[in-house]
Structure formats: structure tokens, C-alpha cells
Amino acid sequence: MADRSGRRPVSRLASGLLPATRHDTVSGAGERARKALLSPVSAIVDPTMDAKLLFWTAAIVDLGMVCLIAVLGVRHARRGEIARHRRAMKIASLLVVAFLAAYLVKVRFLGREDMSVWSTLDVWILRVHELFVVQMLGGGITAWIFGRKLLGTRVVSRDPADPKPDPRQARIHRIAGRSGVIGAVLAFVMALGVLLGMYLRAFGFR
16 A cells, blocks of 8 residues: 555565665674684683683693603603602692692582584594503503502612512613503693693683
């Protein structure tokens, strides 16, 4: 029907089918840009995500310290500085135990990560990281067990009057220790990739 001016009103359906004007296009692009900018902010504001990122950032610093101290411990052993070697390995072991305890607390209060939003590559990086962690723990525990058996020998006391170490036990201790240190270093490298993926998701880049 025509109005009093003789013009026919445009129905809502018809107006919806009309092409968007330049103003509508610009405003729509601006809205999309605004949402894209706010999406990473909303992820960071999420207290749970923020706490998890802080935890894993602290965890990778802890693992880096484990690697550094363990490498120094191996260096002390090669120089025959057994007391310093033992001290370094004890500190590295305590840092590992501290992380494991903190991880249990994190799972209890913050929960686990939602891996349904992870890419296949990110999941594989995590699995490889976990394998190296197992290598680190296995090698470290084995080295500790056989290191205890060497305590009463001259290789530790540096006293010629003490008995010689069992060559087999000393060899297993050395191989297991090196395996644990290598596992720690490789786990640290892969952990960098895991943490990078977490930050990219948190900031909306994935």
C-alpha cells in the first residue's frame, strides 16, 4: 500500500535483501576487528587460564634450573668433585619433587588443560615432552639407587683406605645419570614448544 505521499514503503524483507551500503560494510569490518582485538583480552582476563599460564611458566623456569644444575653436577663429577656433584644432584632432585607436588596442587584446584582445543601438532609435542620426562625420572632414580651403593667407596670418600667401587655399579650410575640429564634437557626443549602453544591459544592466535 502507498502512504499519503504516494510512495510505497519498503518492507523489512525487501530491505534485508538490498546490498549493504559502504557505511554498513565499514561498520561491520570495524565490529569484526573489535571482536578480534577483544578475544585475546578475554582469554587473559579468564582467571583460570591466567593461573594455568603462570603455573606452566613457573614450571618451565623450574625445569630450566633442573637442567642447568644437573649439567653442572655432571661437570663436577668429571672433575672428581664428588661432594659438589652430590650437592648439585640433590638440589636438582628437590626441584623435580617440588614441581611434582605443585602439579598435584594445580590439578586439584585449577584442573587439567582442555586438550580438545589443541592442534594435533601441539598434542604430539606434549607427548614427546612427556616421554623425555619419563626418561629424566627413570634415569635419575636409577642413578640415585646405584649412587647410594657407592657411598662407602673411595670414589666418594676420596680415602684410599676405603674399598674400591664395583665397576658395574659405577658404570650403571654414570650411564643412568647421563640418560636422566639428557632427558631433562630434551624435555625442557619440548616444553618450550608446549608453552608457546598455550600462549598462542590464550592470545587468540590459534
